[in-house]
Every structure is written in C-alpha cells, then in structure tokens.
Amino acid sequence: MTEVAPIEKQSLEGKRLSFALAEDRLAHYPEFRDFFVRAFDLDRKGLSEPGFVRAPSGNAYALIFIGRSGAPFPSGLEVYAVVDALEPIDGDVLDRDLWSILRWMIGGVGAPWTVEDFDRTGRLYRVPAAAPG
Amino acid sequence: MTIQSDRVLPAALRDRWPYAPHYANVNGWRMHYVDEGEGDPVVLLHGNPTWGFLYRDMIAPLVSSGRRVIVPDMIGFGLSEKPTREQAHCLDGHTANLTALMRQLDLKQITLVCHDWGGPTGLSFAMSNPARVRALTIMSTWAWPMPPAEFHTRIFPWRMMHAPLIGPYLLGNHRALAGRGVYLSVVNREQFARTAQAAYEAVLPDPATRLLTWVWPRWIPLDENAQAFERFKWLEQELSSSKLPSLIIWGREDEVFDAATFANRFKQLLPHAEGPHLVTGRHFLQEDSAPEIARLITSFLDRHDGNGGKR
Numbered sequence: 459m460t461e462v463a464p465i466e467k468q469s470l471e472g473k474r475l476s477f478a479l480a481e482d483r484l485a486h487y488p489e490f491r492d493f494f495v496r497a498f499d500l501d502r503k504g505l506s507e508p509g510f511v512r513a514p515s516g517n518a519y520a521l522i523f524i525g526r527s528g529a530p531f532p533s534g535l536e537v538y539a540v541v542d543a544l545e546p547i548d549g550d551v552l553d554r555d556l557w558s559i560l561r562w563m564i565g566g567v568g569a570p571w572t573v574e575d576f577d578r579t580g581r582l583y584r585v586p587a588a589a590p591g
Numbered sequence: 592m593t594i595q596s597d598r599v600l601p602a603a604l605r606d607r608w609p610y611a612p613h614y615a616n617v618n619g620w621r622m623h624y625v626d627e628g629e630g631d632p633v634v635l636l637h638g639n640p641t642w643g644f645l646y647r648d649m650i651a652p653l654v655s656s657g658r659r660v661i662v663p664d665m666i667g668f669g670l671s672e673k674p675t676r677e678q679a680h681c682l683d684g685h686t687a688n689l690t691a692l693m694r695q696l697d698l699k700q701i702t703l704v705c706h707d708w709g710g711p712t713g714l715s716f717a718m719s720n721p722a723r724v725r726a727l728t729i730m731s732t733w734a735w736p737m738p739p740a741e742f743h744t745r746i747f748p749w750r751m752m753h754a755p756l757i758g759p760y761l762l763g764n765h766r767a768l769a770g771r772g773v774y775l776s777v778v779n780r781e782q783f784a785r786t787a788q789a790a791y792e793a794v795l796p797d798p799a800t801r802l803l804t805w806v807w808p809r810w811i812p813l814d815e816n817a818q819a820f821e822r823f824k825w826l827e828q829e830l831s832s833s834k835l836p837s838l839i840i841w842g843r844e845d846e847v848f849d850a851a852t853f854a855n856r857f858k859q860l861l862p863h864a865e866g867p868h869l870v871t872g873r874h875f876l877q878e879d880s881a882p883e884i885a886r887l888i889t890s891f892l893d894r895h896d897g898n899g900g901k902r
Contacts, residue, residue, distance in 0.1 A: 479764070481756045482677035486809050490755040535756065553764070560757055575747040576757070582748050583767035 462562035464497060465512045468520070468540055475520055475538035476547050479556055482534050484524075491532065493567045494523070500532060510540075511562070513555035517541070550586075557587035599670065604790045607647055610662075612670060617691035618684065623670035624692065625662040628654030631700040631725070631896075633888070634693070635662045638707020638732070639807040640769040641875065642669025644790045645706070648881035649888075656889040658702075663692055665708070667803035668794070675799050680806045682819045686715040693723060702892060704728040706877070708807055711819075711826065718829035726895060727837040728888055729857050729864075731848045731874050734830055736812045736823035742847050743811050758805030763798035768805075776874040778844055783878055830860050837864035838891045840884055842872030865891055 485491040495501055498509035500523060509521040517539055524534030537559065541547050557580070564576045580588025600608055610625040625643055633653050635646040643662035653660045664671040666688050667680060674680065689712055693701065701724045705713040710732025717724040733740070743749050752761050752768070761767045770792050777783045795801045812820045839861075841854040848854075854867035868887055870880035877884060 479756060479759055481759055483809065484755045486753075486755050487750070537756075556760055556764075560760055563756065570746055571751070571754070572746075575751050579748045579751040579757075579761065583752070583761060583765060583771050585761065585765050585767075 461514050462511050462558050465510045465518060467507055468510050468518050470540065472543055473540050474543045475522075476541045477536070478519070478539050478552060479537040480534070481536075484532055484535050485530060489567050489571070490563070491530065493563060494521070494532065494535065497566060498523075504531065511559060514558050515551045515555050517551070517555055519555065519559060554587045557585065600793055601789045604787075604793075607786070608644055608790065610643075610650065615692050615695050617666065617688040617695075620666040620674070620688065621672040622666055622688060622692055623664045625650065625660070626696075628657075628659045630658040631702065631892075632659045632661055632696075632698045633702045633704060633892075634698070634713070635660065635704045636689070636706060636709025636713040637662075637665065637668070638709045640668065640773065640795065640801070640804040641707070641791060642671075642794055644669070644787070644794075645875065645877045646704075646881070649877065649885040652882065652885040653889060656893070658889075658892070661692075661696065661698065663689065665712070665803075667806075670794060673795075673800045673802065675802060677802065677806050680803055680810075682711060682715075682810055682822055685712045686719075689713065689716045690720060693720065699723050700725045702726040702728065702888070704730070704888065705732055706730045707732055707874070710734055711823070714830060715822065715826055717835065718826060718833065721833075721835075724835060726892065727833075727835050727861075727864075728840060728891070729837065729861075730840045730884070731842055731845055731853070731872075731876060733848060733853055733856075734823065734860070735827040735856070736817070736820045737815075739811055739813055740848055740853070743808075744813060749808070753805045753808040758808070759798070762805040763801045766792065766795070766801060769795045769801055773875055773878075776847065777878040778842075778871055778873055779879055787878060827860065833861065834863065835861075836891075836895050837861045838888065839864050839866035839868065840876070840887055841867045841869055842874065842876035842879070843869040844871070844873045845876065847874045 511519050520538045522536040523532035525531045526533035539547055564571050565573050613624050613626050615622050637645045642664045646662050650660050667673050703713045703717055714734050810819050839854050839857050841850040870883050872879040
C-alpha cells in the first residue's frame with residue numbers, strides 16, 4: 459500500500475490530467491510544505507514543472523504546485539491522475555491510490571506525524587482503503 | 592439562485608424541517624435562515640459541520656414561548672451558499688456575515704444561542720454590537736486563544752484529519768466529519784443515525800461542498816502564531832467585562848469541550864452567568880437534549896423578562 463515514489467517527468471501525449479484532490483493551504487502545518495520542497499527539489503525547480511509519482515495501481519499522478527503572492531512556495535497543491543485522454547478513471551482505484559500517496563506523504567513528513575496514526579484515523583472514519591487486509 | 596430545503600432533504604426528513612426558507616445577501620454570499628414567530632428575537636447559531644437542523648426541536652417551543660426565532664445557516668453550511676476556496680473563509684468574515692444579517696433584519700433585544708463556531712462568531716458579534724444584544728446562551732464552545740481543548744492538540748485523530756491534503760481527502764471525499772464525526776459526538780447514536788444523520792449529510796452532498804468542515808478546524812488556535820489568535824484575545828477581554836445576562840448549558844458527556852474545563856472557564860469569564868446546567872449530550876448536545884435546552888432558555892428569558900415570555 460505504500461509503494462509510492464517520485465518518478466521522472468511523464469509525457470502527456472495522448473493523456474489527460476484527471477483532477478483528484480486539491481489543497482489550498484499546504485503550509486497549514488509547515489512540515490507538510492517542507493516535505494514537498496525536499497521531495498521535488500522545489501527550491502531549485504520552482505514552478506517550472508510538476509512533480510510526478512507512481513502509485514500502487516501503476517498509475518502516474520502529477521502534483522501541480524501552486525504559488526500565492528506573499529506566501530512561501532508552494533502554498534497549494536493539486537493532484538491529478540495521468541490517464542488516457544478519452545478514458546474514464548476507476549473511482550475505487552483512484553481512492554486507493556490517493557490513500558497510498560497520502561500515506562507516503564505522512565511517512566516523509568515524519569515525527570510527530572506517523573503512518574500508524576494516519577491508518578488509525580482512516581479506520582476510525584471507515585475509509586475503505588484503510589481497512590485491514 | 593434559490594435552493595428549497597424540500598429538494599435537498601431526504602423525503603423522510605422533510606416533515607422534521609417544515610420551516611419556510613428565507614435568504615439574505617451577506618457580504619456577497621447567499622445566506623439561508625429560518626424566521627419563525629413574533630417577539631424579542633432568539634438567534635440560534637450552529638457550528639461545524641451542522642446547520643439549522645441542529646435546532647429543529649427547539650424552534651417550536653421557543654416560538655410558543657412568545658419569541659421570534661432566527662436560525663441562520665453559516666455561509667458554507669446548510670442551505671447557504673458554499674464557497675469553493677479555503678481563502679473565502681475567515682473568522683472575522685463569518686462574524687461579519689452574521690452582523691450583516693442581524694442589521695438587515697434590524698434585530699434588537701437579541702438573545703444569542705451559541706454552539707461550537709457559533710460561539711466565536713456569535714460572541715464576537717455580541718461584543719461588537721452590544722446595543723443589539725440583550726442575553727447570551729453558551730453551549731460547548733470557547734472564546735479565548737489558549738489553551739485549546741486537549742482533544743484539539745492530539746494528532747490522532749484531530750490534527751491528522753484536517754492536515755494538508757488529508758483534510759480534503761478524509762473530510763471532503765469521505766465526509767468524515769459531516770457523517771461519522773457527528774455520529775460519534777452524540778450520546779444516542781442509534782437514534783441519531785435513524786432520525787438525523789441523513790439531514791447533515793444531504794446538505795453537503797459533494798466533496799467541494801464540505802470545504803468548511805476541514806477549514807474551521809484550521810482556525811482553532813494551537814499556538815501564538817495561529818490565524819485568529821489576536822481575535823480570540825480580544826474576544827476574551829471583551830467578554831470578561833460583559834454584564835450581559837448569560838446562561839451556560841453543557842453536555843455532561845462532552846469529550847471535546849469538557850464541562851469541567853470549558854463551562855467552568857466561561858463561568859469565570861462571566862461570573863454572573865446562570866449555570867452551567869449539565870444535560871445529556873456530547874458535543875452536539877442539541878441532538879440528545881433539545882427540549883430540555885429549550886426549557887432552560889425560555890425559563891431563563893422569562894425570569895429576565897419579569898412577566899413571562901408571552902406579551
């Protein structure tokens with residue numbers, strides 16, 4: 459469930475970016491913003507290109523970083539599935555992938571944030587992807 | 592655009608919310624409110640993630656006691672407009688939304704009934720518009736910058752559930768607060784699931800409509816750098832010198848804003864207040880004790896009116 463890793467820039471030929479999730483205030487807890495800066499070398503790359511990750515389903519996801527006047531970059535983040543241009547996306551697969559991406563994020567953010575607490579929170583609120591097994 | 596409640600609520604719940612919808616434009620947003628009865632106004636303020644439905648069993652007894660009952664839905668909740676960007680929401684903006692409605696209706700002699708975020712917004716309105724307010728009722732809320740509830744300092748589950756990206760996923764995509772979150776914060780869960788839960792879920796049908804459910808938690812001050820720290824400092828200072836007749840009602844089983852800490856701190860801020868009266872209830876105490884809370888409020892107001900509520 460945690461096999462998520464940054465990958466090289468993906469070709470978007472014949473593909474579309476399918477909106478999956480958005481965060482307007484990435485630095486609400488600054489360590490989350492710091493994680494993405496480290497993981498995608500954003501202090502150097504800035505807005506020049508999205509970040510990409512591969513999720514357990516095999517799908518690639520583009521992370522579009524958002525800048526906001528007066529706020530450290532990135533201030534926001536949009537997550538898109540990279541899918542065949544004219545094909546729908548499977549909602550269950552998308553949900554499991556998002557769960558895995560968030561789990562990977564929490565692992566990267568580090569203490570006091572833990573994957574165990576993330577899993578417990580998901581189970582408390584009965585998120586299907588958090589179910590044991 | 593007008594959204595009629597009978598189109599939004601499940602059929603089985605429509606007879607539990609028979610009130611005619613009213614709409615006002617506040618700061619450019621469309622705010623829904625209920626306006627029933629005649630007499631001095633009682634304004635019932637909800638918080639996160641509820642709406643006026645929380646007060647469904649309190650409206651009739653308050654109207655019967657000879658009062659006009661106003662129940663606004665906060666912008667972002669209930670049948671009010673729901674902005675789709677986090678930056679559309681701030682504590683002062685929500686107070687200004689309430690102020691706009693109170694002034695448009697030209698309400699005076701207001702009794703404010705505050706719950707959850709209806710506390711910081713309603714009490715900020717009261718402190719900045721003292722000539723319009725005659726009394727306060729305070730339930731399961733807070734009005735100071737520090738310390739937060741111990742629950743709000745914990746990563747599991749509170750800070751995790753509204754953390755960056757996780758909030759939009761868990762509270763947006765999976766409706767964690769508007770669904771199971773309220774369910775976990777009432778005493779009679781079986782009754783709540785059978786008679787009320789669908790009404791809270793129905794008005795927040797899509798992830799984007801649930802934005803405020805993860806934005807409000809981010810406005811709870813956890814340290815001196817918090818977004819609303821100075822506003823809460825001001826609010827505590829103003830309340831400490833307020834002489835408004837006040838009533839404190841709390842859920843005996845409230846685990847979020849526990850009575851021993853929070854109700855008693857309000858009592859210290861407002862030593863002339865009646866209470867705290869403890870009733871059956873967790874954080875959403877109206878779900879378990881609405882008739883008793885309505886009786887406490889009417890009795891409190893009748894005593895202050897001197898001649899009963901009906902005039």
